[in-house]
Amino acid sequence: MSNSASEDPGLDEAPILHIDLDAFFASVEILDDPSLRGKPVCVGGSGDRGVIASASYEARRFGVRSAMASVVARRTCPGLIILPGRFDRYEAYSRRFHDIVRDLTPDFEPIGLDEVFCDLRSLRRLGVRPVSAANELRARISSELELRCGVGLGRNKLFAKLASKQSKPRVVGGRLVEGAGVFWASREVEDRWLAELPVRALWGVGPATASKLEKLGLQWVRDLSRVDEETLAHHVGPAMAASLFAYAKGEDLREVVVERALKSVGRDQTFAKSLEGIDEVLEMSKAQAAVVARALRQESRVARTISVVVRFDDLTSVSRSQTLSFGIDDEVSIAAIAEALLQSLELRQAVRLLGIHASSFLEREKNQVQLSFAIETSTDDARERATALSRERQTGSEALRDALDEVRRRFGRAALGTAAELGDEGIHVETQRGSHAFGPGDARR
DNA sequence: TCTGGGGTCCTAGGACCC
DNA sequence: TCTGGGGTCCTAGGACCC
Numbered sequence: 001m002s003n004s005a006s007e008d009p010g011l012d013e014a015p016i017l018h019i020d021l022d023a024f025f026a027s028v029e030i031l032d033d034p035s036l037r038g039k040p041v042c043v044g045g046s047g048d049r050g051v052i053a054s055a056s057y058e059a060r061r062f063g064v065r066s067a068m069a070s071v072v073a074r075r076t077c078p079g080l081i082i083l084p085g086r087f088d089r090y091e092a093y094s095r096r097f098h099d100i101v102r103d104l105t106p107d108f109e110p111i112g113l114d115e116v117f118c119d120l121r122s123l124r125r126l127g128v129r130p131v132s133a134a135n136e137l138r139a140r141i142s143s144e145l146e147l148r149c150g151v152g153l154g155r156n157k158l159f160a161k162l163a164s165k166q167s168k169p170r171v172v173g174g175r176l177v178e179g180a181g182v183f184w185a186s187r188e189v190e191d192r193w194l195a196e197l198p199v200r201a202l203w204g205v206g207p208a209t210a211s212k213l214e215k216l217g218l219q220w221v222r223d224l225s226r227v228d229e230e231t232l233a234h235h236v237g238p239a240m241a242a243s244l245f246a247y248a249k250g251e252d253l254r255e256v257v258v259e260r261a262l263k264s265v266g267r268d269q270t271f272a273k274s275l276e277g278i279d280e281v282l283e284m285s286k287a288q289a290a291v292v293a294r295a296l297r298q299e300s301r302v303a304r305t306i307s308v309v310v311r312f313d314d315l316t317s318v319s320r321s322q323t324l325s326f327g328i329d330d331e332v333s334i335a336a337i338a339e340a341l342l343q344s345l346e347l348r349q350a351v352r353l354l355g356i357h358a359s360s361f362l363e364r365e366k367n368q369v370q371l372s373f374a375i376e377t378s379t380d381d382a383r384e385r386a387t388a389l390s391r392e393r394q395t396g397s398e399a400l401r402d403a404l405d406e407v408r409r410r411f412g413r414a415a416l417g418t419a420a421e422l423g424d425e426g427i428h429v430e431t432q433r434g435s436h437a438f439g440p441g442d443a444r445r
Numbered sequence: 446t447c448t449g450g451g452g453t454c455c456t457a458g459g460a461c462c463c
Numbered sequence: 464t465c466t467g468g469g470g471t472c473c474t475a476g477g478a479c480c481c
Contacts, residue, residue: 024481044449051449053481066481069447076446087451112451112481204454206479239455240478260453268450305473315448319475353449360473 009184014130014153016256017118018160019137021097022148022168024114025054028093029083031146039081044070046082047272049352053085060171090114093145100140104133109256117157119256134182151182156252159185161203162193190250197221202247209236224248265295266307266357274313274350281310281351282339288356289335296358302327303358306337310345311353320344320411324403327362333400334358340404344411 021027025043030036040059044052050070062077074080094113101108107119120130134151141149152163167183169176185193193201198220200210212235218224224232225248233241246252267288275281285308296303306328307321320341328334338356 020481049447049449051447053449067448070449072446072448085450115481204479208478237456262452263454264452266451270449307474317476321474323473355450357452 008131011120011124014184015121016154016156016160017120018152018164019116020150020164021114023054023056025090026056027147028090040077041081043083043085046070049270057176061174096145107256107258117256138181150179154185157254158247158252159190194250195222212236221248262299264357264359266355267291268355270353274352276350278347281342284354285338285342286335289338290331292356292358293329293331293334296329300364301361302329302364304360306334307357308338308341309355310351312349313352322407323360326399336404340407
């Protein structure tokens with residue numbers, strides 16, 4: 001620990017702590033296979049369409065970065081080892097990481113698997129000093145997990161995050177330079193950053209927003225004070241304008257949120273070879289529906305909204321979604337809704353990515369929790385599950401049938417199914433939006 | 446050189462209700 | 464006969480984070 005962190009601020013000056021594990025996925029792989037140590041190692045997709053998720057510092061020395069296309073990374077760094085990723089393993093390490101943080105304070109907010117914000121203010125009566133707490137965290141993570149990390153301290157999330165970035169090792173001219181390990185953003189540091197940093201360094205400013213801002217002549221954080229918030233809002237939206245304005249003054253109203261409720265689960269896959277035609281798409285979607293259903297049950301949630309997303313070979317995407325008046329968590333229902341939604345799409349090109357998502361969660365009812373308990377703990381899993389699903393569907397099947405009719409009504413003939421199913425008389429469905437009578441000739445769009 | 450998979454949040458428009 | 468405005472929900476798309 002060196003530079004401004006050595007000034008040992010009090011809790012008023014450094015109430016927020018941000019901690020970020022170094023090269024997390026790659027580091028776990030090296031721990032599990034020590035023969036990888038010292039070699040350029042990455043975790044990511046290795047195929048033509050793969051990207052790098054995490055790169056060891058050895059790989060970074062050669063210019064490899066996360067989010068880089070793997071084919072580019074290979075060219076940049078011949079001999080690069082790209083491992084497929086074992087997320088169960090990373091989650092296990094992440095839980096141990098969170099356990100260590102929790103020993104310091106329960107007031108923490110995970111960001112992904114490898115980052116955490118802590119609000120240290122509740123530790124005032126214990127006489128905790130931020131820099132001491134940071135050093136202790138680093139020491140425990142090093143000794144108990146054998147992982148390295150950087151810690152940032154600041155007045156708010158904005159500065160704590162910038163500070164942790166400053167604390168990390170970095171590559172300068174192909175050489176690895178050690179970071180401070182712990183870095184505190186003092187008032188002087190804050191002022192320097194606000195004067196010198198590009199807008200791209202701010203949370204929430206990615207390539208698209210940075211480009212918009214640049215067209216307005218706003219490349220630096222200091223430039224943001226030159227325009228009024230209304231003008232800014234016109235170009236980047238009111239929410240972004242408000243946060244940019246606050247950040248430019250060094251203000252950040254975001255709190256450390258301890259219990260963030262899960263809002264959606266999904267499964268997306270990019271295929272090495274794009275899917276051709278609706279049959280291949282539907283077959284894949286069934287497998288994805290099973291994954292999503294399992295995730296829902298694991299989280300003890302039922303979902304009212306099912307969405308599908310398709311990305312074509314030209315990288316354009318389309319999505320369709322349907323919200324039900326009731327929740328579902330079984331693969332048969334999810335697959336049925338997904339199929340109706342997918343049938344409504346015009347597959348004008350081969351499909352490189354397919355995804356199914358479930359959202360608008362309801363708490364599962366108590367009897368349904370029992371049901372899932374039976375499913376997950378059964379030794380005779382398959383039969384138990386079939387029984388459980390059929391029991392669930394006894395109550396849900398009529399509602400589900402109506403929901404499928406609703407999808408078909410919304411999207412018209414393409415999703416209408418067979419004429420035999422419809423019948424000559426047309427059908428009548430009761431839906432959340434009211435009732436609709438329609439026949440084979442009423443398909444719209 | 447060419448862009449993953451897990452998510453979150455925001456926006457705009459339309460439907461609907463009061 | 465013509466018609467407001469606010470609130471909420473849903474949908475589709477986009478941007479961002481790690």
